[in-house]
Amino acid sequence: MANSGLQILGFALSLLGLIGLVVGTILPQWKMSAYVGDNIITAVSMYQGLWMSCAFQSTGQMQCKVYDSILQLDSALQATRALMIVGIIVTVAGLGVATMGMKCTNCGGDDKTKKSRITMTGGIVLLIGSLCATIACSWFANNIIKEFYNPFAPVNSKYEFGLAIFIAWAGAFLDIIGGAMLAASCPKGKPTPKYPIASNRPPSSTKEFV
DSSP states (O other), X not given: OOOHHHXXXXXXHHHHHHHHHHHXXXXXXXXXXXOOSSOOOOSEEEEEOSSEEXXXXXXXXXXXXXXXXXXXXXXXXXXXXXXXXXXXXXXXXXXXXXXXXXXXXXXTXXXXXXXXXXXXXXXXXXHHHHHHHHHHHHHHHHHHHXXXXXXXXXXXXXXXXXXXXXHHHHHHHHHHHHHHHHHTOOOOOOOOOSSOOOOOSOOOOOOOOO
16 A cells, blocks of 8 residues: 555645646746847836736836737637646646545545545546646747747747746646656555465364264
């Protein structure tokens, strides 16, 4: 059976990963303006996230504007939104399932094999949620790279990676490690004996007479 300490460590890492996914999804710094070219203007820094765009001035003031319409957004941003939300929901569900099967809880009953299977299921669900978040971050990053190296794109419209995408990536990575630790709680089957078990009953002392 899996060690309870390994389960607690996997749960803790998955919980930290969930926090990273939530924080990364909310923050607007998914991509930030890149200062390339000859005419570099550093008075205003532009940030774009999944829900809003912000302008950070050199005076320390930040002005943000929430996207007015979902239909006006490009398909890549909409898909990234959906995958991050699905990843967070699935991760929460995986943590809930894993909690029921952990050795330190009494939710799944006293059957150790059943609890291990529940924990393993929760770990697999966590891996699915982290996979959704990883795909979302990688897709968004790929679009940033393509736009950055597009020779026809204006210099002042180029962006590079922001802080939020690294936080989301780190959260997905922690969920992968934590989910793998919880999924390692696969119960071991009981070995079947190769030979019949001898009876411990003493031989009968009575004899039959003809």
